[in-house]
Amino acid sequence: MVPSSVYQSRVWFITGCSSGFGRALAETVLERGERVVLTARNLQNVENLATSFANQTLAVQLDVTKPEEVQQAVKQAIAKFGHIDILVNNAGYGTLGAIEEVSDKAVRRQFETNVFGVLEMLRVVLPYMRQQRSGHILNISSEAAFVVGAGAGIYCSTKFALEGTSEALAKEVAPLGIKVTIVEPGSFRTDFVTRSLVVCDTRIKDYETATENLRQIVQDIQDFKIEEQGDPKKAALAMIQAVDCENPPLRLALGADAISGINNKLESIKAELDAWKEVSVNTTFDQVVANKTRSNAIL
Numbered sequence: 327m328v329p330s331s332v333y334q335s336r337v338w339f340i341t342g343c344s345s346g347f348g349r350a351l352a353e354t355v356l357e358r359g360e361r362v363v364l365t366a367r368n369l370q371n372v373e374n375l376a377t378s379f380a381n382q383t384l385a386v387q388l389d390v391t392k393p394e395e396v397q398q399a400v401k402q403a404i405a406k407f408g409h410i411d412i413l414v415n416n417a418g419y420g421t422l423g424a425i426e427e428v429s430d431k432a433v434r435r436q437f438e439t440n441v442f443g444v445l446e447m448l449r450v451v452l453p454y455m456r457q458q459r460s461g462h463i464l465n466i467s468s469e470a471a472f473v474v475g476a477g478a479g480i481y482c483s484t485k486f487a488l489e490g491t492s493e494a495l496a497k498e499v500a501p502l503g504i505k506v507t508i509v510e511p512g513s514f515r516t517d518f519v520t521r522s523l524v525v526c527d528t529r530i531k532d533y534e535t536a537t538e539n540l541r542q543i544v545q546d547i548q549d550f551k552i553e554e555q556g557d558p559k560k561a562a563l564a565m566i567q568a569v570d571c572e573n574p575p576l577r578l579a580l581g582a583d584a585i586s587g588i589n590n591k592l593e594s595i596k597a598e599l600d601a602w603k604e605v606s607v608n609t610t611f612d613q614v615v616a617n618k619t620r621s622n623a624i625l
């Protein structure tokens with residue numbers, strides 16, 4: 327149990343607080359008496375939250391693809407609160423389209439937000455966390471970093487990138503007292519499908535069958551025929567639980583769909599590894615000199 331005095335002094339910096347996970351998390355920690363740097367591309371979208379919790383918030387305009395805004399936002403946060411304890415890299419959006427259908431420009435834009443935006447946040451916040459020898463970084467990834475659907479490859483690849491970055495980062499910053507948790511939600515009822523999904527204009531007939539399933543699910547959600555099961559408020563509570571515990575997980579899957587999807591993926595990888603093991607291991611030099619070869623690949 328974390329004492330309430332700790333809550334009152336903790337400072338969260340959350341990207342993308344206008345809706346969904348970012349908003350739910352900001353509301354929940356504010357209700358518990360913690361302090362939050364509320365960030366949004368359009369400050370009007372966090373105005374009511376900032377007004378309701380005026381003594382606990384700093385509202386700052388932040389588009390994570392603009393390095394000068396990242397620097398300014400963090401500078402203002404430090405000037406107001408003196409420290410940042412928890413950084414939540416939440417801002418993100420999706421792209422719907424087969425790999426060949428998505429233009430180079432759209433791919434780069436997708437990586438600018440979901441990957442390079444996170445990297446910029448890390449470069450600006452980590453010096454403060456390293457100095458204070460404490461901090462916790464939550465990177466909002468997705469079940470999509472494991473379960474890859476046809477038509478979602480570009481979005482999924484950004485989350486794969488985030489997973490690799492986060493795993494290495496966790497090892498790099500652990501000795502400095504900083505923790506990293508990768509959050510992997512399944513399907514949650516946020517604005518993601520209705521507002522934060524860019525559907526690629528280009529359609530290539532050959533991919534229609536492969537991408538039809540995903541396009542239909544998206545359409546059904548947008549037409550309110552089906553609803554996502556996950557509750558962002560409960561996701562927020564789960565994230566807070568992970569932050570509060572002494573040994574937080576490296577990965578936190580959220581939702582029964584995420585658990586079963588990730589489990590299925592791990593099992594299928596294991597089955598394929600086993601099936602092709604003979605072929606895989608038969609690739610070493612015939613004469614291997616003991617003590618001169620590395621047993622674990624790093625690169």
Ligand SMILES: NC(=O)c1ccc[n+]([C@@H]2O[C@H](COP(=O)([O-])OP(=O)(O)OC[C@H]3O[C@@H](n4cnc5c(N)ncnc54)[C@H](OP(=O)(O)O)[C@@H]3O)[C@@H](O)[C@H]2O)c1
Pocket residue numbers: 341342343344345346347348366367368371388389390391416417418419420439443466467468469470510511512513514515516517518519521522554
């Ligand atoms: N909902 C799900 O089922 C689900 C599942 C797995 C992972 N996720 C991940 O959860 C995260 C949050 O999404 P959500 O589901 O909460 O959807 P959401 O309600 O649509 O929220 C997305 C947030 O990201 C912000 N954003 C997008 N691009 C930005 C940028 N360049 N700079 C700053 N903010 C930006 C949006 O701001 P604006 O209001 O300005 O657009 C909005 O606040 C995303 O990283 C997403 O990939 C969602």
